[in-house]
Amino acid sequence: MAVDKSALFRPRCPEQDVELPGVGTVRVRGLTRAEVLEIGKGVNDGKSMEPYSLSLAMVDPQLTEDEVRQWVRVATFGELEQLNHVINELSGIAGRADKEAYKSPPE
Structure with missing residues (x-):
């Protein structure tokens, strides 16, 4: 079956809710x-x-880079580590060494 070309150009990144304790x-x-x-x-x-x-990656609430920097100053390491893990899973790069995943994205 041939693919509808317009389907290739539609955003389709998966989303997920993440509970941040407290x-x-x-x-x-x-x-x-x-x-x-x-x-x-x-x-x-x-x-x-x-x-x-x-x-x-933030869908709700949407945050600017400056707002994320403010958050990083008060958040625990584990809170942001949990989010980064979920984002990497949704992006298809989980399981690769963090820095290596960004150097050589999966083919």
């Missing part, structure tokens, strides 16, 4: 291949890309 529920989505590649460029240049990647 805070509430947030909704995140997987990152697109283009986003992972862009994050990888920053990682390769020695930049911390966590605020950028979380700002892309």
